[in-house]
Amino acid sequence: EIVMTQSPGTLSVSPGERATLSCRASQSVIRNLAWYQQRPGQAPRLLIYSASVRAAGIPARFSGSGSGTEFTLTISSLQSEDFAVYYCQQYNKWPPITFGQGTRLDIK
Amino acid sequence: EVQLVESGGGLVQPGGSLRLSCAASGFTFSDHYMDWVRQAPGQGLEWVGRIRNKPSSYTTEYAASVKGRFTVSRDDSKNSLYLQMNSLKTEDTAMYYCARVYGTGWNSHYLDSWGQGTLVTVSS
Numbered sequence: 613e614i615v616m617t618q619s620p621g622t623l624s625v626s627p628g629e630r631a632t633l634s635c636r637a638s639q640s641v642i643r644n645l646a647w648y649q650q651r652p653g654q655a656p657r658l659l660i661y662s663a664s665v666r667a668a669g670i671p672a673r674f675s676g677s678g679s680g681t682e683f684t685l686t687i688s689s690l691q692s693e694d695f696a697v698y699y700c701q702q703y704n705k706w707p708p709i710t711f712g713q714g715t716r717l718d719i720k
Numbered sequence: 721e722v723q724l725v726e727s728g729g730g731l732v733q734p735g736g737s738l739r740l741s742c743a744a745s746g747f748t749f750s751d752h753y754m755d756w757v758r759q760a761p762g763q764g765l766e767w768v769g770r771i772r773n774k775p776s777s778y779t780t781e782y783a784a785s786v787k788g789r790f791t792v793s794r795d796d797s798k799n800s801l802y803l804q805m806n807s808l809k810t811e812d813t814a815m816y817y818c819a820r821v822y823g824t825g826w827n828s829h830y831l832d833s834w835g836q837g838t839l840v841t842v843s844s
Binding site: 642643644646648650654655656657658661662667699701703704706707708709710711712713714 | 755757764765766767770781782783784817822827828829830831832833834835836837
């Protein structure tokens, strides 16, 4: 099973600033990695797939990078609606599909 | 517009059974693999299981934590996905989401649409 580890667990950032979230895989997932956003009380929403491709309707301030075992999600200028929990997920080798434990992005 | 609507959650005693449903609309349901993902209260996301489409013989995969107790099935004529849960344990308490798998190719197995979830509580 591929273990996904996200850091930090919680990130406090002020609106308008940049946020950088990390995700590490226990073995290479090539670029078969997705990022999801989950706002309180809502279902997860796909943000990024193939490590760097924005899903339909996702604003350009969200960007993904990385390959192999190290990945990053960057939000360039935080808006109020961006404060949420973010999960990475690998889909290179399954079963099982595996998620990271999540990074909570809080307002500073 | 893609829509996934789960139903069937509720309170069940340990050792009991429950069947969840997911009604799909807005896309060709039969083309897609479909997943169940759960989230225990205050916790992260845990993949539960997957069912492939007809060209892939409707084969299924499960997380180790539910294998032998849960069964994923589908009825393409009704655009519906199901999760039969038997021998339920308190640790199965969670919100259960159905999700569409984008593609069938080896590099396209991300989850591009999610339902709002149905809550299952296992308690005596």
